[in-house]
Amino acid sequence: MQTAAWMWSLMFMAVIAAVFLWVVAGASTKVTDKADPAPAYRWRNRLFWAVIAAGMVLTFGTLWDWPIAGHAAAAPKPDVVIRAVGQQWRWQLDRDTVKVGELVEFEVTASDVNHGFAIYHGKNRIVAQAQAMPGYVNKLRVRFTEPGDYEILCLEYCGLAHHGMRSVIKVRAGS
Numbered sequence: 001m002q003t004a005a006w007m008w009s010l011m012f013m014a015v016i017a018a019v020f021l022w023v024v025a026g027a028s029t030k031v032t033d034k035a036d037p038a039p040a041y042r043w044r045n046r047l048f049w050a051v052i053a054a055g056m057v058l059t060f061g062t063l064w065d066w067p068i069a070g071h072a073a074a075a076p077k078p079d080v081v082i083r084a085v086g087q088q089w090r091w092q093l094d095r096d097t098v099k100v101g102e103l104v105e106f107e108v109t110a111s112d113v114n115h116g117f118a119i120y121h122g123k124n125r126i127v128a129q130a131q132a133m134p135g136y137v138n139k140l141r142v143r144f145t146e147p148g149d150y151e152i153l154c155l156e157y158c159g160l161a162h163h164g165m166r167s168v169i170k171v172r173a174g175s
């Protein structure tokens with residue numbers, strides 16, 4: 001196997017070397033001033049536009065199934081909207097209790113530096129997460145299926161007490 005690969009590599013290198021030698025040999029022949037470069041340029045321009053056109057056709061021909069387009073319009077209205085602001089070093093939630101089955105939308109943002117908003121169920125299972133960035137709101141939709149206390153931790157190192165940046169969202173059985 002290795003010998004075969006080596007032989008193929010050698011052959012390939014020989015071909016490359018031959019091409020180089022051919023180019024070098026060609027470079028020493030003088031181009032006469034009478035040579036007209038216009039046709040070559042014309043073909044180059046045509047090729048350029050052909051590639052652009054093919055790219056456009058391919059792009060628009062294949063993008064119709066883009067999953068994000070129409071997503072927002074089709075999405076149902078959330079039952080609960082919770083604003084979640086990260087700041088060194090705590091999470092500020094304007095509400096911390098929801099019901100099982102409710103469609104909860106977290107509006108995740110930050111007031112100082114980047115944080116990572118992550119909802120955990122149990123010790124090591126992430127239910128959902130979004131980046132918390134100053135000046136930008138990331139909408140994170142979650143439908144909790146089990147009651148319990150879900151811990152919110154920070155997933156982005158944000159300074160000395162990053163590890164202590166936690167909060168809890170309480171999910172209660174629906175009525």
Ligand code: CUA
Binds near residue numbers: 086089154155156
């Ligand atoms: Cu906030 Cu790490």
